Amino acid sequence: MTVFTTTPPPDLNDPELGEHYLRLVGSGDEPGAVEVVTDLLDDGVPAQRVMVDLIGRTQARVGELWAANEWSVAREHAATAISERALAAVAARTAVRPTRGRIAIACVDGEWHSLPVRLLAEMLRLDGWRVDFLGANVPGPHLVTHLHQTGPDAVALSCMIPTRLPRAHAAITACRSAGVPVIAGGRGFGPGGRYAAKLGADAWAADAEESVARLARTWPPPIGDPFETAFPGGDEYTFLARERSALIGTALQRLAQAYPAVNAYDRRQHDATAEDVGHVVDFLAAAVYVGEDRVFTDFVDWTRAVLGARGVPPPALAVGLRLIRDQLRDYPAALAMLDAGRSRLG
Amino acid sequence: MLEVLNQALLQSGRQHRFVTLVIGSIRRADHGRVRLTLASGGHPAPLVLRADGTVEEAPTSGTLIGVVPQTRVRPATVELAPGELCPLYSDGLIEARGGPTGTEHYGEDRLRYALSTCQGMPGAATVERVRQLVSDWVHGGVRDDIAMLAVRAPSRTPLSLRGGGAVTTSPFAIDARRGERRQRQRT
Numbered sequence: 289m290t291v292f293t294t295t296p297p298p299d300l301n302d303p304e305l306g307e308h309y310l311r312l313v314g315s316g317d318e319p320g321a322v323e324v325v326t327d328l329l330d331d332g333v334p335a336q337r338v339m340v341d342l343i344g345r346t347q348a349r350v351g352e353l354w355a356a357n358e359w360s361v362a363r364e365h366a367a368t369a370i371s372e373r374a375l376a377a378v379a380a381r382t383a384v385r386p387t388r389g390r391i392a393i394a395c396v397d398g399e400w401h402s403l404p405v406r407l408l409a410e411m412l413r414l415d416g417w418r419v420d421f422l423g424a425n426v427p428g429p430h431l432v433t434h435l436h437q438t439g440p441d442a443v444a445l446s447c448m449i450p451t452r453l454p455r456a457h458a459a460i461t462a463c464r465s466a467g468v469p470v471i472a473g474g475r476g477f478g479p480g481g482r483y484a485a486k487l488g489a490d491a492w493a494a495d496a497e498e499s500v501a502r503l504a505r506t507w508p509p510p511i512g513d514p515f516e517t518a519f520p521g522g523d524e525y526t527f528l529a530r531e532r533s534a535l536i537g538t539a540l541q542r543l544a545q546a547y548p549a550v551n552a553y554d555r556r557q558h559d560a561t562a563e564d565v566g567h568v569v570d571f572l573a574a575a576v577y578v579g580e581d582r583v584f585t586d587f588v589d590w591t592r593a594v595l596g597a598r599g600v601p602p603p604a605l606a607v608g609l610r611l612i613r614d615q616l617r618d619y620p621a622a623l624a625m626l627d628a629g630r631s632r633l634g
Numbered sequence: 635m636l637e638v639l640n641q642a643l644l645q646s647g648r649q650h651r652f653v654t655l656v657i658g659s660i661r662r663a664d665h666g667r668v669r670l671t672l673a674s675g676g677h678p679a680p681l682v683l684r685a686d687g688t689v690e691e692a693p694t695s696g697t698l699i700g701v702v703p704q705t706r707v708r709p710a711t712v713e714l715a716p717g718e719l720c721p722l723y724s725d726g727l728i729e730a731r732g733g734p735t736g737t738e739h740y741g742e743d744r745l746r747y748a749l750s751t752c753q754g755m756p757g758a759a760t761v762e763r764v765r766q767l768v769s770d771w772v773h774g775g776v777r778d779d780i781a782m783l784a785v786r787a788p789s790r791t792p793l794s795l796r797g798g799g800a801v802t803t804s805p806f807a808i809d810a811r812r813g814e815r816r817q818r819q820r821t
Contacts, residue, residue: 316755361763362751365760365762365763562734
């Protein structure tokens with residue numbers, strides 16, 4: 289008797305596969321995760337689908353699990369490291385001869401989320417680009433040096449957190465001055481990439497697939513004046529950026545006066561509080577820089593959710609906002625944005 | 635070896651040339667353990683992140699190399715169990731100035747705490763996390779060169795037979811306990 293067994297082709301939308309893979313990366317099981325990925329490739333699943341639908345999607349869930357306080361920072365980072373190894377395994381098994389131009393891919397100075405960018409690098413490589421992956425946290429001068437040395441046809445710049453927007457703007461301006469058009473990506477550039485357009489980026493894409501599609505069509509775009517968007521934010525931004533330390537310092541002092549319990553904080557709690565107040569100033573500065581309330585109100589909404597998941601009540605955030613507000617009498621734009629943020633707390 | 639280097643630097647005749655360094659040798663020991671012999675010449679002592687999350691300092695110390703004729707170096711042996719990590723770092727890391735005032739050193743305490751939260755993470759991820767924390771700390775300020783190197787005894791991964799093997803327990807003890815707490819609340 290002959291038994292015909294047919295294995296159905298693996299379905300990347302199968303939630304069970306996703307769960308299984310998430311368990312593997314979540315327990316730091318690198319060989320297991322790499323095996324899943326290579327088995328899928330063996331079964332004929334296209335590398336692009338494995339990267340986007342499995343590795344990318346899982347990574348998004350890892351971020352959600354951290355935000356919901358289900359996973360610790362350590363676990364999130366370990367899982368990210370495994371995802372990178374899985375991505376490298378896909379890359380190692382797919383050789384493509386470059387047929388398109390050359391592209392430099394980098395995260396903005398101070399931006400550490402390199403996995404989405406690495407995924408983009410591999411996707412573009414598969415699409416025939418010659419890719420220079422510069423990685424996380426690329427200081428502006430290093431990026432410019434690289435451009436002069438290699439003369440790429442495009443720079444893909446990622447920014448996941450809006451506080452890096454002023455530096456992203458400096459990088460975009462520098463690239464365009466060097467005659468290299470910039471495609472921006474990452475949540476930091478706002479809904480629909482609207483901050484990217486304000487900062488002079490030539491294009492914007494929501495994710496890796498969209499970037500690949502955008503770069504495959506009508507590239508390079510005509511480059512306009514790189515200094516068109518020369519100095520957004522004006523004096524108010526300059527004030528917030530320059531007086532950052534003083535604003536935080538005064539806020540912490542007043543906090544200790546208003547709430548004597550703060551004096552009993554150990555250094556770790558003190559550092560955490562200072563960091564939180566620092567975020568308020570940084571997001572406010574970024575909001576003023578691009579002239580969008582939304583940068584700040586999104587930050588307030590997000591912080592409230594993250595703190596809520598960790599059992600911190602909303603009034604704590606409201607106190608932080610008030611302490612900064614009290615120091616901003618002569619700055620109408622910043623005040624308006626702070627108040628927009630405060631209104632989100634009800 | 636440090637003595638030879640010391641003499642070489644002293645005899646090179648040029649003034650003001652000295653180094654601080656850590657050298658060490660790595661050997662595999664039984665049961666997946668790794669044995670490190672470390673000697674510091676005026677360099678911050680390497681730290682050790684244990685499996686339970688505690689952070690220790692490798693008990694090695696020594697004089698700068700290339701300054702005094704007689705070096706005094708106290709080497710130390712450190713044994714790492716699977717998953718434990720020994721980060722070596724340069725003083726630029728703990729002397730990075732930043733924080734709310736912009737002038738405060740990052741300091742060894744913060745480094746130790748940061749490491750203690752990295753328990754169970756792969757070596758590269760731990761180094762990356764510390765780099766990230768220090769970068770946030772200095773907030774784009776100027777910094778001395780920072781170098782880090784971490785040695786980790788390979789953790790043992792359970793053999794997984796694609797969905798068939800035993801359920802892997804998370805090496806992240808904190809998360810595991812969290813799960814228990816939630817379950818208890820539910821009942």
